[in-house]
Amino acid sequence: MSKLSAVQRSIFTAVCIGLCVVLPMAFHAIPNAGTLFSPMHIPVLLSGLICGWSFGFLCGLAGPLLSSLLTGMPPLAYLPSMLVELATYGLVCGLMINLIRTEKIYADLYISLVVALLAGRIIAGVARALLFSPGSYSFAAWITSYFITSWPGLVIQLTLVPALVSALMKAKLIPPWYPTKA
Amino acid sequence: MRTLPAGQYLPGHSLLHRLDARAKILCALILMTAVIGASSLWGYTLVLVALLIPILISRLPLRPTVAAVRGMGGFLLVILLMNALFFKGETVLASWGIIQLSHEGIKQGFRIVSNVVLILIIGNLLTMTTLPTQVATALESLIKPLKLIGVPTEEVAMIISVAIQFIPTLMEATELIKMAQIARGARFESKKLSERAVSFLPLVVPVFISAFRRAEELSLAMEARGYRNAKNRTRRQKEPLALHDYAALTFSVLICLIQFLLQR
Numbered sequence: 402m403s404k405l406s407a408v409q410r411s412i413f414t415a416v417c418i419g420l421c422v423v424l425p426m427a428f429h430a431i432p433n434a435g436t437l438f439s440p441m442h443i444p445v446l447l448s449g450l451i452c453g454w455s456f457g458f459l460c461g462l463a464g465p466l467l468s469s470l471l472t473g474m475p476p477l478a479y480l481p482s483m484l485v486e487l488a489t490y491g492l493v494c495g496l497m498i499n500l501i502r503t504e505k506i507y508a509d510l511y512i513s514l515v516v517a518l519l520a521g522r523i524i525a526g527v528a529r530a531l532l533f534s535p536g537s538y539s540f541a542a543w544i545t546s547y548f549i550t551s552w553p554g555l556v557i558q559l560t561l562v563p564a565l566v567s568a569l570m571k572a573k574l575i576p577p578w579y580p581t582k583a
Numbered sequence: 584m585r586t587l588p589a590g591q592y593l594p595g596h597s598l599l600h601r602l603d604a605r606a607k608i609l610c611a612l613i614l615m616t617a618v619i620g621a622s623s624l625w626g627y628t629l630v631l632v633a634l635l636i637p638i639l640i641s642r643l644p645l646r647p648t649v650a651a652v653r654g655m656g657g658f659l660l661v662i663l664l665m666n667a668l669f670f671k672g673e674t675v676l677a678s679w680g681i682i683q684l685s686h687e688g689i690k691q692g693f694r695i696v697s698n699v700v701l702i703l704i705i706g707n708l709l710t711m712t713t714l715p716t717q718v719a720t721a722l723e724s725l726i727k728p729l730k731l732i733g734v735p736t737e738e739v740a741m742i743i744s745v746a747i748q749f750i751p752t753l754m755e756a757t758e759l760i761k762m763a764q765i766a767r768g769a770r771f772e773s774k775k776l777s778e779r780a781v782s783f784l785p786l787v788v789p790v791f792i793s794a795f796r797r798a799e800e801l802s803l804a805m806e807a808r809g810y811r812n813a814k815n816r817t818r819r820q821k822e823p824l825a826l827h828d829y830a831a832l833t834f835s836v837l838i839c840l841i842q843f844l845l846q847r
Contacts, residue, residue, distance in 0.1 A: 406802070406806065407811075408802045408805050408806050408810060408811075409798075409799070409802045411738060411741065411742050411745075411802075412745060412798045412799075412801050412802040412805070413795065413798050413802075414742050414746075415742045415743075415745035415746040415749060415798070416746070416749055416753070416794045416795060416797070416798040418742065418743065418746035419746045419747075419749035419750050419753045419794070420753060420790070420791070420794055422746075422750050422753075423750060423753040423754050423757055423790075424757075424787070424790070426754070427757050427761070427783065427786065427790075428783060438783075440787075443787065444791075447791070459739060459742065463739075463742070463743055463746065467743070467746065467747070469706070470706060470709070470710055470718070476699055476702070476703065478695070478698060478699050478702060557784070561784070561787055561788075564788065565787075565788060565791050568788050568791070568792060569791070569792065569795055572792055572795075572796070574792070574795045574796060574799050575795075
C-alpha cells in the first residue's frame, strides 16, 4: 500500500465513491453494461489498494449506496448483495496489499486483486444463499452470475486496475510502492 | 449524462421538501420495509395509496417522479417474463418444453416488479425533495450510534459529503474527456455493441487521472488550511425534529404496522 497522509486517503476515497456513481452512468450507453463490465468495481478495488482496507471497505459500502440513491443504479432490490460483494472487495484488497511483499509491484497487485475478487464473489454468493434469497439460490446461479455473465468485467478489472495504479504513480499522484533503484 | 438520469433534486417549498432529511430517510426505510413485507394485492394497494399522499404533498411533476421506472421498463418486463415462464408453479396454464407458464410464476413476476417499482418511487421521492448535502448531514446523524463500536462517524460523514460534492465535477470531467475521445475517433454512438464497449475503455484511465488530480489539489488545500481530521471540526448545532417530522414518521410506522397485520 502506498504511503499517503490521512487527509489524502479520505479525499481519494471520496473521489472513488464519486466515481462509483459517475462511471456506471458513463457506461449506461451500453445495454446491460452494469452486469457485463461492472464499472463500479474498479474504484472500490483501487480505493482498497491505494488507501487501505478500512477506506476500501467504506468505498464498497458507500459507493453502491450513493449510486442507488442518486441514480437508481443498482436498483434497491439488488443493493444488499452488491454491498456485501463490493465491501468485501475493498476490505480484502486493502488487507492483501498490506500482507503481500514480493518486491514486485505487479505481483502484489495481481495476487491482491485475484484473492479479493474471489473472496467477494464467494461471500456475496453465501450471503445470497443464506440471507437474501434463502432456498431459491443455487450453485449454478452463482457460477452463472458471478463468473459466466460477468467475465468481461473480470478481464477489465484485472487489466485496468494495475494499469490505473501504474498511471497514478507515473503522474506522481500516489507515491511508489517500493523505492526506485538509482 | 449531464444530469443525473433520475431522482435529481427539484427545488420546492412543499411540506415534503421542508421535512428534516433524517426523518425522510427513516420514513423511506420504513416504507421500503412495508413494500418488502407486502405479499397480497391489498398489501400493495396500501403502499401505493400511502405513497400517493407524499407525491401529492410534494407537488412534484409526475413525469420525473416515475422516470426511473420508465427507464427500467425493458428490464422489468424481462424480470416479469422470466418469472412467468420459468417459475416452477403448481397451477400450470400452458407449457412448451422447458418453458412453463404458471399462475404462481405470473404472481411471483408481478410481486418482484411491484417491489422494484414501489422502492424506486420511494427512493426518487427522497432524493427529489432532499439536497445531497442534506442527505450527507442526515447520514452523519443517523450513523452516530456506530461510534459506540469505534467507527469514526465524523470522518465517514466528511468523506460522503466530499464524494457528493465531487459528483457534478466528475460528471463534467467525464463528459469533457468523452468529447475529446470522440474527436480522436472513439465510436461511443456506434451501433455495434462491441465497438461501443471497446471505445469506453480508453475513457477510464484519463477519468481516473483527472479525478485523482482534483482530489490531490483538494487534500493539499485542506492540509494547507490546517485540516487534520473531521473529529476536531466544529459544527452548527443540529435542529431537533419538528412536529411534522414526527407526524411523517408516525404515518410511515402505521403503514408498516397495517401491512404486517394484513399479512397475518
